[in-house]
Amino acid sequence: MITFMNNSDSEEEPCNERTSLMSAESPPVPSYQDGLHASEAGEVQAHRKRRTGSSRSPNDTADGEMSDSGVPVRESTLENEEEELTLKYGAKHVIMLFVPVTLCMIVVVATIKSVRFYTEKNGQLIYTPFSEDTPSVGQRLLNSVLNTIIMISVIVVMTVFLVLLYKYRCYKFIHGWLILSSLMLLFLFTYIYLGEVLKTYNVAMDYPTLFLIIWNFGAVGMICIHWKGPLQLQQAYLIMISALMALVFIKYLPEWSAWVILGAISIYDLMAVLCPKGPLRMLVETAQERNEPIFPALIYSSAMIWTVGMAKPDTAARGPIQQTWDAAEDGRENHRSPSHAGSQMPETRSPVPTRPTTSLEELEEEERGVKLGLGDFIFYSVLVGKAAATASGDWNTTLACFVAILIGLCLTLLLLAVFKKALPALPISITFGLVFYFSTDNLVRPFMDTLAFHQLYI
Amino acid sequence: PGAARRGKYLPDSELWGVNPGVLSPPRAFFWLVSLLLASLIWFISVHLSDREDAKLQYGLLIFGAAVSVLLQEAFRFAYFKLLKKADEGLAMISEDGRSPISLRQMAYVSGLSFGIISGMFSVINILADSVGPGIVGIHGDSPYYFITSAFLTMALVLLHTFWGVIFFDACEKRHYWCLGLVVASHLLTSGLTFLNPWYEASLAPIFVITLCTGLWAFVTAGGSLRNILKCLSCKG
Numbered sequence: 220m221i222t223f224m225n226n227s228d229s230e231e232e233p234c235n236e237r238t239s240l241m242s243a244e245s246p247p248v249p250s251y252q253d254g255l256h257a258s259e260a261g262e263v264q265a266h267r268k269r270r271t272g273s274s275r276s277p278n279d280t281a282d283g284e285m286s287d288s289g290v291p292v293r294e295s296t297l298e299n300e301e302e303e304l305t306l307k308y309g310a311k312h313v314i315m316l317f318v319p320v321t322l323c324m325i326v327v328v329a330t331i332k333s334v335r336f337y338t339e340k341n342g343q344l345i346y347t348p349f350s351e352d353t354p355s356v357g358q359r360l361l362n363s364v365l366n367t368i369i370m371i372s373v374i375v376v377m378t379v380f381l382v383l384l385y386k387y388r389c390y391k392f393i394h395g396w397l398i399l400s401s402l403m404l405l406f407l408f409t410y411i412y413l414g415e416v417l418k419t420y421n422v423a424m425d426y427p428t429l430f431l432i433i434w435n436f437g438a439v440g441m442i443c444i445h446w447k448g449p450l451q452l453q454q455a456y457l458i459m460i461s462a463l464m465a466l467v468f469i470k471y472l473p474e475w476s477a478w479v480i481l482g483a484i485s486i487y488d489l490m491a492v493l494c495p496k497g498p499l500r501m502l503v504e505t506a507q508e509r510n511e512p513i514f515p516a517l518i519y520s521s522a523m524i525w526t527v528g529m530a531k532p533d534t535a536a537r538g539p540i541q542q543t544w545d546a547a548e549d550g551r552e553n554h555r556s557p558s559h560a561g562s563q564m565p566e567t568r569s570p571v572p573t574r575p576t577t578s579l580e581e582l583e584e585e586e587r588g589v590k591l592g593l594g595d596f597i598f599y600s601v602l603v604g605k606a607a608a609t610a611s612g613d614w615n616t617t618l619a620c621f622v623a624i625l626i627g628l629c630l631t632l633l634l635l636a637v638f639k640k641a642l643p644a645l646p647i648s649i650t651f652g653l654v655f656y657f658s659t660d661n662l663v664r665p666f667m668d669t670l671a672f673h674q675l676y677i
Numbered sequence: 678p679g680a681a682r683r684g685k686y687l688p689d690s691e692l693w694g695v696n697p698g699v700l701s702p703p704r705a706f707f708w709l710v711s712l713l714l715a716s717l718i719w720f721i722s723v724h725l726s727d728r729e730d731a732k733l734q735y736g737l738l739i740f741g742a743a744v745s746v747l748l749q750e751a752f753r754f755a756y757f758k759l760l761k762k763a764d765e766g767l768a769m770i771s772e773d774g775r776s777p778i779s780l781r782q783m784a785y786v787s788g789l790s791f792g793i794i795s796g797m798f799s800v801i802n803i804l805a806d807s808v809g810p811g812i813v814g815i816h817g818d819s820p821y822y823f824i825t826s827a828f829l830t831m832a833l834v835l836l837h838t839f840w841g842v843i844f845f846d847a848c849e850k851r852h853y854w855c856l857g858l859v860v861a862s863h864l865l866t867s868g869l870t871f872l873n874p875w876y877e878a879s880l881a882p883i884f885v886i887t888l889c890t891g892l893w894a895f896v897t898a899g900g901s902l903r904n905i906l907k908c909l910s911c912k913g
Contacts, residue, residue: 317702613802614801614802614805615798615801615802618794618797618798618801619709622702622705622706622709622794623706623709625702626702626703626706629702629703655709655713658713658717659709659713662713662716662717662720663712663713663716665716665720666712666715666716666719666720666741667716667798667799667802668802669738670738670742670799671799671802671803673735673738673871673873674822674825674826674829674870674873674874675738675742675867675870675871675873676799676829676830676833676866676867676870677712677715677742677745677746677749677795677799677867
C-alpha cells in the first residue's frame with residue numbers, strides 16, 4: 220500500500236489544478252471588442268442581426284430606442300440582449316454540467332454503499348500523517364487541522380510547480396507527468412477497483428480476462444484523454460477517473476480531516492483563482508495569452524472534442540474571417556480554448572473565406588460548452604461520498620448534499636454568465652454541501668426518523 | 678439572412694424543453710431549506726421540553742409537522758415570487774415581449790420537483806431498509822407498512838404537483854381563497870397521516886383528496902372534457 224501511496228502524489232497534483240471553472244462561451248457582445256473590428260466586418264454586419272447588430276454598431280440601432288435617455292438606453296438594450304442570450308445558453312450549459320456531475324456522484328455513492336473496501340480504514344496517506352484515533356476531542360481536532368495544513372501545502376506546492384513549468388514552457392515534462400498519472404489512474408486504480416467490486420459480488424474472474432479488460436480499458440482511456448476520441452467517450456473516461464480519485468480520497472482521508480480539508484480547499488480555490496497572483500489564475504491567463512488550450516487531462520469540457528493538434532489551424536484561420544463570426548463569442552472563446560468547436564472546425568473553416576454566410580450558420584449551430592476542472596468533480600464526489608459513508612446510514616443526508624452541490628453549481632454558472640471569466644467552482648457548492656451535511660445529519664435526521672417511525676407525512 | 682439568423686437562437690419550443698429541468702434543483706433546494714428550518718424548530722422545542730413525557734413528545738411532533746407544512750407553503754410562495762421576477766425579466770428582454778417559458782409550465786415543474794424531493798425524503802430510507810432482511814411489523818405494528826408507505830408517497834408526489842399548479846395559478850390571479858384552500862388541504866393530508874395504522878381512515882380519504890385536487894388542477898390548467906377528447910382523437 221505504501222508504494223502506491225507514494226506515487227499518488229503525482230495524482231494529487233494534476234487533480235488539484237483542475238479546480239477552476241471557465242466559460243468556454245463568451246457571451247454575445249462585448250461591444251468593446253466588436254468595436255475594434257467594426258470597420259472590417261462591415262459587409263457581414265447585415266447578417267449579424269439582433270445580437271451583434273445592436274451591440275456593434277450603435278449607429279444602426281433603432282433610433283427609436285435612443286429616446287430621451289440616449290446612450291444609457293442603447294447600452295441597456297445591448298446588455299439586455301446579452302443577458303437574454305446568456306440566460307438562454309446558460310440554462311443549456313447548466314444542464315450539460317449537471318449530468319456529468321450527477322453521474323460521477325452516483326458512481327461514487329453506489330460504490331461506497333456497496334463495496335465495503337472503501338469504507339474500511341486501512342491506513343492513511345502520507346499526506347495526512349496525524350492519526351485521528353485519539354481519545355480527546357481537542358486532540359482530534361488539532362490533528363485534523365494539522366493534516367489539513369500539510370495536505371493543502373502539498374497541493375499549493377504542486378500547483379505552483381505546475382504553473383512554473385507551464386510558464387517556462389517545459390511542456391514535455393508536464394505532458395510526461397500527466398501521462399504518468401493518468402496511466403496510474405487508469406490501470407492501477409481500476410485494477411484495485413475492479414478487484415474489490417468482484418470480491419464484493421463474489422464473482423470469479425481469471426487473470427487473463429482481467430488483464431484483457433484492464434488493458435483495453437486503460438489503453439482506450441489514454442488515447443481518448445490525451446489524443447483524439449469521441450466526445451462522449453472522453454467525457455465518460457474523465458468522469459470515471461474523477462470517481463476513482465474521489466474514492467481513493469474517501470478511503471484514505473480520516474473523517475474530520477476530510478471535512479476540514481474540503482473547507483480549506485474551497486478557500487484555497489477561491490484565492491487561487493481570483494487573486495491576481497493566484498497560481499490557477501496565472502495558469503489560465505498564460506494559456507489565454509498563448510492562445511493555447513489547457514491540458515486535456517485536467518479539464519472536463521461539455522461540448523467539444525478536445526485535441527492537442529487543433530490549436531494551430533483554428534487560430535490561423537481565425538485571422539481573416541474572424542470578425543464576421545461572433546467576434547464576441549469566438550474572440551473571447553478562442554482565447555480560452557481555440558479548439559473549442561472541435562473536429563467540425565477544420566471542415567467549416569476552409570470554406571469560410573468563400574462563403575461566410577453558410578459557415579456562419581453551421582458554426583453557430585455548434586454548441587459552446589462550459590468547462591469544469593476535474594478537481595471540482597473529485598471534490599464534489601468526495602463530499603457526497605463522505606456523506607454517504609459516514610452519515611449514520613442515512614440516505615437523506617446524501618440527497619441533501621447532492622442537491623446542495625447542484626445548487627452551488629447552478630449559482631456558480633450564473634455568476635459565470637454574469638462575470639464572464641474563469642471562476643472557482645468549489646467554494647459555493649462545497650459551502651452549501653457542508654452546511655447541508657451537518658445540519659441534515661444533526662437536525663433533519665432525527666425529525667424525519669421520528670416522523671417515519673409514526674408513518675407521518677409532511 | 679434574417680431567417681438564416683433565426684436558426685442561431687434556440688427556438689422557443691426547444692427552450693421550452695430545456696429550461697424547466699433547470700428549475701428542479703432550486704425548487705428542491707427551497708424545500709430542503711424549509712425542512713431544515715422546521716427541523717430546527719422541532720429540535721429546539723424537543724430539547725427544551727421534557728424528554729420522558731411521551732404525550733408531550735407526540736404533541737411536539739404534531740406541532741413540528743404543522744410548522745413544516747406551513748413553511749413548505751411559505752417557501753412555495755417565495756419560489757413563486759422568484760420565478761415571477763425571473764419571468765418578468767426574461768419577458769422584458771425577449772424579442773416579442775413574452776417570456777419563453779409559460780407560467781403554467783413553471784408551475785408544473787416546480788410542483789413536480791417539490792413533490793419528488795418531498796417523496797424521496799419520505800421514502801428513500803424506507804426503501805433502503807426494505808432491501809435488507811427482516812420481518813415487517815414483528816413488534817405488533819402493521820405488516821402493511823411498506824406498501825402503504827409506497828401509496829402514500831405516490832399520493833404525496835401527485836398532490837404536490839397539483840398543488841403547485843393550483844397555487845401558482847391562484848397567485849397569478851390573486852384568488853387568495855384558493856391559496857388558503859391549498860394550504861388547508863396540505864394540512865389536512867398531513868393530519869390524516871397521523872391516523873396511520875388505521876389505514877382505511879387515512880389512505881382512502883387521502884386518495885379522494887388526490888383525485889379531487891387532480892381534477893381541480895386539470896381544470897385550472899385549462900383542461901376540459903373537450904380537450905381530452907380532442908387529444909385522444911388526434912392520437913387516433
